[in-house]
Amino acid sequence: MDDSQYERLRTLRRDLHRHPEPAWREFYTTARLVEELEPTADELIVGPDFLDADDRLSVPEETTLAEWRERALDAGADPETVEHLEDGQTGLMAVLERGEGPTVGLRVDIDGLPREESDDPDHEPVAEGFRSETGAMHACGHDAHAAIGVGVFEAIADSDFTGTLKVLFQPAEEIIGGAKAVSHRHLDDIDALLAVHIGLDHPTGEVVAGVTDFLAVSQFHAEFTGEPAHAGGHPAQGENAVQAMAAAVQNLYAIPRNEDGPTRINAGVVEGGTASNIIPEHASIEGEVRGETTELMTYMRERANDVIEHAAGMHGCEYAVERTGEAPSATNDEELVSLGYEVAEGIPGVDSRLRTASLGGSEDATVLMRRVQETGGTAAYVGVGTDHPGGHHTATFDVDEPSLAIGVDWLSETVCEIAEEDD
Numbered sequence: 119m120d121d122s123q124y125e126r127l128r129t130l131r132r133d134l135h136r137h138p139e140p141a142w143r144e145f146y147t148t149a150r151l152v153e154e155l156e157p158t159a160d161e162l163i164v165g166p167d168f169l170d171a172d173d174r175l176s177v178p179e180e181t182t183l184a185e186w187r188e189r190a191l192d193a194g195a196d197p198e199t200v201e202h203l204e205d206g207q208t209g210l211m212a213v214l215e216r217g218e219g220p221t222v223g224l225r226v227d228i229d230g231l232p233r234e235e236s237d238d239p240d241h242e243p244v245a246e247g248f249r250s251e252t253g254a255m256h257a258c259g260h261d262a263h264a265a266i267g268v269g270v271f272e273a274i275a276d277s278d279f280t281g282t283l284k285v286l287f288q289p290a291e292e293i294i295g296g297a298k299a300v301s302h303r304h305l306d307d308i309d310a311l312l313a314v315h316i317g318l319d320h321p322t323g324e325v326v327a328g329v330t331d332f333l334a335v336s337q338f339h340a341e342f343t344g345e346p347a348h349a350g351g352h353p354a355q356g357e358n359a360v361q362a363m364a365a366a367v368q369n370l371y372a373i374p375r376n377e378d379g380p381t382r383i384n385a386g387v388v389e390g391g392t393a394s395n396i397i398p399e400h401a402s403i404e405g406e407v408r409g410e411t412t413e414l415m416t417y418m419r420e421r422a423n424d425v426i427e428h429a430a431g432m433h434g435c436e437y438a439v440e441r442t443g444e445a446p447s448a449t450n451d452e453e454l455v456s457l458g459y460e461v462a463e464g465i466p467g468v469d470s471r472l473r474t475a476s477l478g479g480s481e482d483a484t485v486l487m488r489r490v491q492e493t494g495g496t497a498a499y500v501g502v503g504t505d506h507p508g509g510h511h512t513a514t515f516d517v518d519e520p521s522l523a524i525g526v527d528w529l530s531e532t533v534c535e536i537a538e539e540d541d
Contacts, residue, residue: 119269119523127522130154131265132248137193138230138256141290142177142206145190147228147264149199151210151287154268158275161213165203168211168286168301175295176442177206189252209289209296211304212271219281220309220540222533223490225483226267227291230254236513243516257515258292259316259504262522266314266502269526274533281537284308286486294335294443297485310454310536311490311497313483314529317510320503322518324470325462325528328455329499333382333408334415335480337443340366340426342390344435346399356397357434360390363401366429370405373421379410381418404442408480412446448484450474451496457539458500461532467524475501502528 119127130150137146152162183206190200209228235243235255243249250256267285274283284304290296305311320326342363347356367385375381383405390401407422409415423439430437455473462471477499487497504521508514 124523127265127269128519131261134261135256136248138254140232140254141229141293143186144208144289145187145200146193146195148208149195152199155212159212160215164210166207169207169299170301173299176293210287212285214283217280219537221282221307222536223284223308223311225286225313226263227260227288228264229292231257257511259517262316262517266525270530273530279534294445294482297482305489306493308490309495313499316502317504318501322505322521324503326472326475326501327458328450328474329477329501330474331476332447333480334412334447335408336419337406339440340403341438342401342435344399347397349395358397359401360398362430362433362435366426369425379414382408445482445484448487450498454496454498458532465528
């Protein structure tokens with residue numbers, strides 16, 4: 119990548135960093151990417167043409183979507199693109215057709231996190247004038263992912279690649295709700311899929327050809343409904359939803375471990391009640407279960423459902439459980455890992471290459487990987503290291519921008535090698 123290309127990508131990344139948007143609100147981000155990709159792409163499949171709307175998870179209320187649409191327009195997003203995104207059907211796929219050859223996919227995610235960014239003067243986005251203006255934050259590098267996706271697309275357009283390239287700019291990864299909605303018709307002809315993440319505690323100059331150990335995850339919202347009563351005068355007339363919720367929380371953490379592998383449980387948000395003198399009629403839990411395999415996650419999910427049901431029954435309450443996000447485990451195909459590892463040796467700026475490294479978390483790219491594998495293709499999840507001053511999801515997270523060039527050069531060369539090996 120030459121200096122002018124790098125500067126363009128850095129400018130794009132900083133613009134996206136200034137305008138982060140949480141899941142299903144990526145109106146500005148999608149419009150900005152359309153603007154960048156339109157001159158090069160043979161086809162742009164945008165928003166509702168990219169997604170199966172009914173498969174989206176945890177879509178915000180219309181009032182919230184309207185607020186973010188207006189914010190995107192105020193920031194300069196193209197009104198026609200924003201209108202096309204309808205009820206938060208964000209994201210896009212850019213397609214490049216270069217004759218006979220394999221169809222190669224690259225998945226990058228584009229959403230931000232609902233948290234404030236640091237305003238410390240030493241935080242580089244503050245010092246350089248690109249701190250978030252939206253109240254959300256790119257605290258996990260998805261601004262860099264989007265920029266890398268654009269860079270790879272343009273690099274392949276200028277190469278001798280033969281085949282079809284699809285770059286999927288996926289919304290709503292942070293809530294484990296976006297990959298499930300990507301329409302299968304855009305995946306089922308992909309012969310090889312790469313998904314990428316920056317950082318993951320690997321330094322600038324280090325790349326990982328196969329990120330491993332994805333935990334399958336299922337997130338849920340549990341609602342408990344009881345009967346209100348005066349806590350002093352008629353306590354026995356109430357059915358205490360907070361008691362039901364508290365019993366559920368305690369017993370969720372008591373779900374037995376499983377001999378087949380590691381499992382996780384967390385009640386991340388618990389809420390309920392209105393006043394100290396009212397038997398509470400409403401309470402809720404936002405939580406998640408995880409497992410080393412999809413089967414272990416399913417075990418935890420079923421046990422969690424049992425706990426919630428019986429805790430509600432014990433205290434005379436009704437309950438409802440909504441799945442708010444879910445992704446399976448996944449494994450990389452060794453041929454893609456080996457190819458990426460070999461390509462990395464000759465990439466400028468790469469001074470350390472790892473064949474594999476453990477993630478130990480969850481990612482909904484696994485949904486896309488498994489779909490491609492089920493239809494006869496191969497898939498791998500790769501990592502591009504970057505020095506970052508704060509941990510992922512913290513207020514001081516930032517990326518070391520030279521990592522953008524490393525990611526583009528490595529991934530575009532890997533895409534070309536995939537096509538060559540297919541000949």
